[in-house]
Amino acid sequence: MASLPTTFNDWIDEYHEGVRYGLNGKVLIDENSRHQRITLIESKRYGKGLLLDGRWMTAEHQERHYHECLVHPALCSAKHLNHILIIGGGDGGTARECLRHKGIEHLAMVEIDKRVVELSQKYLPSLGGDAWSDPRLQININDGITWVANAADASYDVVIVDGSDPTGPAKGLFNQAFFKNCKRILRPGGVFATQSESPEAFRQIHIETVQLIRRIFEFADPLYGSVPMYPSGWWSWTFASTDSPRYKSPFSQRVQQVSNQCEIWSPRWQQGAFEAIPAFIERELHK
Known part of the structure; x- marks a missing residue:
């Protein structure tokens, strides 16, 4: 995940083998725990969502x-x-x-x-x-x-x-x-x-x-x-x-x-x- 948007005018992406999978939204939390990077976002389409080490885990309207x-x-x-x-x-x-x-x-x-x-x-x-x-x-x-x-x-x-x-x-x-x-x-x-x-x-x-x-x-x-x-x-x-x-x-x-x-x-x-x-x-x- 290359950028950390703070408004709804940007994209949060997972990058996988030359393809981007993204949601339009903003980052709420981005921190490193003892085990991994944890990112919480809020998107227009799927509500709040979770990424671990830059990979999509879940979102309110997708889970x-x-x-x-x-x-x-x-x-x-x-x-x-x-x-x-x-x-x-x-x-x-x-x-x-x-x-x-x-x-x-x-x-x-x-x-x-x-x-x-x-x-x-x-x-x-x-x-x-x-x-x-x-x-x-x-x-x-x-x-x-x-x-x-x-x-x-x-x-x-x-x-x-x-x-x-x-x-x-x-x-x-x-x-x-x-x-x-x-x-x-x-x-x-x-x-x-x-x-x-x-x-x-x-x-x-x-x-x-x-x-x-x-x-x-x-x-x-x-x-x-x-x-x-x-x-x-x-x-x-x-x-x-x-x-x-x-x-x-x-x-x-x-x-x-x-x-x-x-x-x-x-x-x-x-x-x-x-x-x-x-x-x-x-x-x-x-x-």
């Missing part, structure tokens, strides 16, 4: 395109919802979507950067909403990689990885050791979910991530959707389980609890999104 698609295929299909783990997710959007499910007893969010949580609560309060005060939510300021490595076997019904691109603090979230530990801490009938980058802007990372998860879990499939503010606007999430591709078969009772509150996700949307795998990726995954 449902991402959070609903990451959460509900997993939480509507896991056998139980007693204990849920979020790695990352400091803006609160994933926790909010999780807590729409009344069956959750305990939700642990492990975020490495306390400052992301603090600034999101102040400047992006609609993302976390009531989740921040929900007694089921436990916020842990810790390294998610270490947390997963130290967690007991079969301790979570769902593990959700809501991390940024595989650089900086999120770099260790895209490797074999981490994914193996995620599988180890899943209970029988559990579901693993992770954002898995853009099949266009991060083509090779996306393919390698899906291939790796498929080698570790018995069942794994990518789902495709649109997050217009992200590089290319085309995004993916990958779901995995050990007993069956249960993430493709949501329980109707859970669907009824959350579907009327969703703007993007629905069982019909989900079915189409799993089937929307582009031909070049399908060929790579079948090699």
